[in-house]
Amino acid sequence: MKFLYVGAHDVFSRHELGFIAALNALGIVDVIVLGSKVECRRVSVGSDNGVHHVTLFHIPCRDLNTCTKWIELLVCGNDYHAIFSTPRLPVVAARLFAEKDQLVILRLWSIRAAKLRDNLRFGAYEDVAIFAPSIGMNLLYLAISNYSIAIDHATFSFASRVYPILRNRLIKLYSPYGYIPEHGSRKEDVKLPDIVDRGDYVLGFTTLSKTGSYLKFEAKPHALVLYQIAKKTGLDVVLAGSSLEDWQRVFPNLRPPPNLHFIGRGFSDLVVAKLYSRAKLVVIPITNRNISNRLLEALFYGKPIVTSEIVRYIHPELRHGVHIFISTWDSIVNDVAKLLKKDDDIESLGQGARKAYTTLFSTKLNAEIVKRML
Numbered sequence: 087m088k089f090l091y092v093g094a095h096d097v098f099s100r101h102e103l104g105f106i107a108a109l110n111a112l113g114i115v116d117v118i119v120l121g122s123k124v125e126c127r128r129v130s131v132g133s134d135n136g137v138h139h140v141t142l143f144h145i146p147c148r149d150l151n152t153c154t155k156w157i158e159l160l161v162c163g164n165d166y167h168a169i170f171s172t173p174r175l176p177v178v179a180a181r182l183f184a185e186k187d188q189l190v191i192l193r194l195w196s197i198r199a200a201k202l203r204d205n206l207r208f209g210a211y212e213d214v215a216i217f218a219p220s221i222g223m224n225l226l227y228l229a230i231s232n233y234s235i236a237i238d239h240a241t242f243s244f245a246s247r248v249y250p251i252l253r254n255r256l257i258k259l260y261s262p263y264g265y266i267p268e269h270g271s272r273k274e275d276v277k278l279p280d281i282v283d284r285g286d287y288v289l290g291f292t293t294l295s296k297t298g299s300y301l302k303f304e305a306k307p308h309a310l311v312l313y314q315i316a317k318k319t320g321l322d323v324v325l326a327g328s329s330l331e332d333w334q335r336v337f338p339n340l341r342p343p344p345n346l347h348f349i350g351r352g353f354s355d356l357v358v359a360k361l362y363s364r365a366k367l368v369v370i371p372i373t374n375r376n377i378s379n380r381l382l383e384a385l386f387y388g389k390p391i392v393t394s395e396i397v398r399y400i401h402p403e404l405r406h407g408v409h410i411f412i413s414t415w416d417s418i419v420n421d422v423a424k425l426l427k428k429d430d431d432i433e434s435l436g437q438g439a440r441k442a443y444t445t446l447f448s449t450k451l452n453a454e455i456v457k458r459m460l
Contacts, residue, residue: 087112087113087114087167087460088113088114088115088116088164088165088166088167089109089112089113089114089115089116089166089167089168089169089170090115090116090117090118090161090164090166090168090169090170090180091106091109091115091116091117091118091169091170091171092117092118092120092157092169092170092171092172092176092177092179092180093117093118093119093120093171093172093176093193094119094120094121094147094172094174094175094176095119095121096172097117097119097172098266099195099379100263100264100265100379100382100383101195101237101261101262101263101264101377101379101382102172102193102261102264103131103132103133103263103264103265103266104133104261104262104263104264104382104447104449104452105170105193105237105261105262105264105452106131106138106140106264107131107132107133107135107138107262107264107449108133108135108262108449108450108452108453108456109170109453109456110131110135110138110140111135111449111450111453112453112456112457113167115138115140115141116140116141116143116161116164116166117140117141117142117143118143118145118157118160119142119143119144119145120145120147120153120175120176120179121144121145121146121147122146122147123144123146124144124145124146125142125143125144126141126142126143126144127141127142128140128141128142129142129266130266130267131264131265131266132264132265132266132267133262133263133264133265133449134262134263134386134443134444134448134449134450135448135449135450137267143160145157145160147175147179150175150178150179150182153175153179154179154182154183157179157180157183158183161183166188167189167460168188168189168190168191168460169184169188169189169190169191170191170192170193171190171191171192171193171231172192172193173192173193173194173195173196173224173227174223174227177190177192177227177230177231178226178227178230181230181231189232189233189460190230190231190232191231191232191233191234191235191459192227192228192231192233192234192235193234193235193237194224194227194228194234194235194236194237194241194245194256195236195237195238195241195261195376195377196241196376196377197220197221197224197241197244197245197376198216198217198220200240200241200244200245200375200376221248224245224249225249225252228245228249228252228255228256229252231255232255233255233256233257233459234252234255234256234257235257235258235259236256236257236258236259237258237259237260237261237377238260238375238376238377238400238401239258239399239400239401239402240375240376240399240400241375241376241377242256242258244375257455257459259451259452259455259456260401260446260447260451261377261382261447261452262382262386262447262448262449262452263382263383263385263386263443263447265355265358266355267355268354268355268356278349278357278360278361279324279347279349281322281324281347282324282349282360282361282364283364284322284364285364285365285366286321286322286364286366287321287322287323287324287347287364287365287366288312288315288316288319288321288322288323288324288365288366288367288368288369288422288426289323289324289326289361289362289365289367289368289369289389290308290311290312290323290324290325290326290368290369290370291308291325291326291327291370291380292304292305292308292309292312292325292327292328293305293327293328293351294306294309294327294328294332294333294335294336295328295329295332295351301336303373304373304374305328305336306336307371307373307415308371308373309325309328309333309336309337311369311371311415311418311419312325312346312369313340313342313343313346314419315369315419315422315423316342316343316345316346317343318419318420318423319422319423319426320345321345321426322345322347323345323346323347324347324349324361324365325346325347325348325349326349326353326358326361327349327350327351328348328350328351329348329350329351330342330348332348332350333348349361358383359387362383362384362387362389363387365389366390366426366432367389367390367391367392367422367425367426367432368384368389368390368391368392369391369392369393369418369422370384370391370392370393370394371393371394371415371418372393372394372396372397372400373394373396374396375396375399375400376400377400378393378397378400381393381397381400381401382447384439385439385440385442385443385447386443386447388436388437388439388440388443389436389439390411390432390433390435390436390439391410391411391435391439392410392411392413392418392421392422392425393410393411393412393413394412394413394414394415394418395412395413395414395415397410397412398412401446403442403446404442404446405438407431407435408438409435409438409439409441409442410435410438410439410442411425411435
């Protein structure tokens with residue numbers, strides 16, 4: 087089989103790289119990235135089914151007409167079994183150049199309107215104004231696609247309720263984890279603190295360098311949870327994705343304890359793998375009802391995970407105490423402190439995470455469902 091995948095920069099999201107790796111189990115995958123430059127290159131994409139090579143086309147996309155002309159030029163003569171696309175401009179462009187009988191399948195990983203209640207909880211009141219436009223635009227994306235793959239349960243259930251006429255075109259399929267393999271160290275890789283070599287630390291990720299709504303209702307609350315765990319337990323906590331300078335800018339009056347270790351942003355997947363390999367426990371508070379790349383990543387690496395109650399809406403198949411530990415925003419710090427004293431429970435959670443990834447998220451499962459769909 088041969089597939090075309092059309093997206094923007096979100097092609098490089100963990101869940102989309104994982105899906106591209108799953109498609110490689112069925113055949114050849116060409117990837118078009120809508121942006122501002124012209125480039126063609128071969129890239130490696132890795133997941134649980136190994137490393138694969140895909141052709142990556144970057145094309146300029148100032149407007150819809152420019153996009154479709156470039157795509158038609160690139161794919162002329164290629165008989166693709168299906169075209170997969172991300173929301174917004176990519177799926178509209180894909181529908182315009184696709185043959186009449188050619189399948190266009192939307193990768194539906196989020197509907198902004200579905201996250202309104204979560205964002206309001208953390209003060210993102212501007213989301214009220216975009217509720218109706220979000221409903222309307224996602225109706226368009228689903229309507230022009232032959233099928234839509236929702237990659238989390240919350241998005242699937244919301245779309246099923248709001249767009250019942252399109253329910254028979256909607257599929258729920260959890261995405262695998264993907265990455266771009268790198269050999270050797272990159273210059274921008276940060277110098278890891280000694281604690282990473284010693285291991286047995288609590289690991290968490292957040293990006294305090296971002297601004298706007300993300301900083302308000304994701305980055306800051308996540309960082310404060312890790313801060314409180316470090317203060318309460320006295321154990322080493324690694325906060326990856328943010329530097330000490332980022333912390334001082336966002337929290338100028340809150341001095342971090344010495345056992346809270348910062349690892350800046352921009353590091354390679356080699357560093358990511360090392361961080362997970364030595365961690366005792368991974369803490370992933372989830373804010374919004376849509377796919378969490380960090381949760382997906384921790385499941386892929388088979389680590390014991392503590393997360394918040396939102397996960398019940400995203401992946402209801404994940405069982406508390408079996409696959410992951412489900413806490414709440416109010417109790418997560420105390421729950422982590424208690425769990426860190428129970429080595430047997432932590433080991434069991436690691437085994438449960440590995441089993442959950444294999445049975446619910448793997449590339450093998452994704453390839454089987456896509457093949458059945460086609």
